[in-house]
Amino acid sequence: MKILVAVKRVVDANVKVRVKADNSGVDLTNAKMAINPFCEIAVEEAIRLKEKGQADEVIVVSIGDKACHEQIRTALALGADRGIHVEAQDGLQPLAVAKLLHAIVQRESIDLVLVGKQSIDTDNNQVAQMLAALGGMPQGTFACGVEVQDGKLKVVREIDGGEQTILLSLPAVVSTDLRLNEPRYASLPNIMKAKKKPIDSLTPADLGVSVAARLRTVSVEPPPERSAGIKVASVDELITRLKTEAKVI
């Protein structure tokens, strides 16, 4: 089985972002960047499948400007075999990303695509589903369990009321949820080895994909601010205020 994992370079999860004064977007100057947490889980799952002997090759891809080489190298250090960098402007929208990945899936004859369920910057949660549609593949979204079973893929999914289990034929697309696995740390020897693993560079034009944006961002605003609250001194005071002041109980 040949696995493709897509990883995205995003702002670190601990950074509290601020909106730019001109409302054109979010201010990322000097912000710490990292691999999207869900993408890291996808890489880990791919490596585990390889370690179980169920995959022969794990290819990692990232789309964006040259800076995302950092995230590709991280994935290579975690165990991916080779990387693909699609050189494009940052901030491509999900449909464009899905089309680029689709072109790579076809080029590389991929059996399983593992991606994060959503990226923590745009919070879209769309790429896996779109890619599956473009490729006529089944989708196992929000996966908390992945198992190869007689040439098919058993996926346990987190759904609103609990968990659902589905069986997918291959090739398939899976998006990872938080509890699918706990990613490993890259060891120093593996980080050094990763420097020698190949990263191919492609452009959207090479892949025959138009990446024009479909949605136009009109403005970006901070969320409504909550007025400052107060500290209460006792349970009695809390109950009284909730009853008489806030009137919620």
Added chain:
Amino acid sequence: MKILVIAEHDNLSLKPATLSTVTAALAIGQPVDVLVAGAACASVANAAAAVAGVSRVLVADHPAHAAQLAESIAALVAEIGTQYTHILAAATTTGKNLLPRVAALLDVAQISEIVAVKSADTFVRPIYAGNALATVQSDDPVKVITVRTTAFAEAASAGNAAAVEPLNVVKEQALSAFVGQQLSTSERPELTAASVVISGGRGMQSGENFVLIEKVADKLGAAIGASRAAVDAGFVPNDMQVGQTGKIVAPELYIAVGISGAIQHLAGMKDSKVIVAINKDAEAPIFQVADYGLVDDLFKVLPELAEKL
């Protein structure tokens, strides 16, 4: 303008999430049709026909649709979708699983989790865990949208008598098969629809200790939620997680117990009308969003609350 709302249901009943989605649809325009795709789902169709503002209910009732797998339902929606200007679904795991697949089949963008409708082509949605709100505009011929239900009031569920029409489109497929599911059963109100929610975090220290939260929840008729830390530690099941990538809630009253208030948790509850925080750490970030903060030991506070409420 012609808007299609994909009903959220379990073949037996229409979920309240659909009512909020209808409200969002009506904010865009009319007429609004509701699609009920399922198996033996006539009662859902009848419930949808009673919802205020709905013009027509289309029913695609077939065994192949029983599990509402995206591979078949998306193909179905894409087939009829070109007749509509907008296709909406609630941003539930069903809607989020389905709509991007529909959008790609129609070669259009999908707009996730809108919290406001500015006009027929302009919508507001949260990004960066809700730390920013983006207003986006689309020129696509069909706008495919998921709706954050906490941002839209539920349409009245009775009083209408829309026409119910069978939709004889069936999309059978062999790519995916339903194997089974495990759903939590609870007498408590559903987390995303409850008017009072009490959540426990890492500070609860164990799953057994959640019984202290349950006693307060019983008194308040509340739903029970949890932070990611509590779920990861195995205190409570996954579907109780409130947060950026879990459930989004906006109840009248949200009580956060032993929860520090990480950005990702706040993303799931900061639109609550009144927020109460109980934590022994006065520096916990949760106090920055709490209307009422009680800095004290939750193991002392919870029993006292349960007793005095």
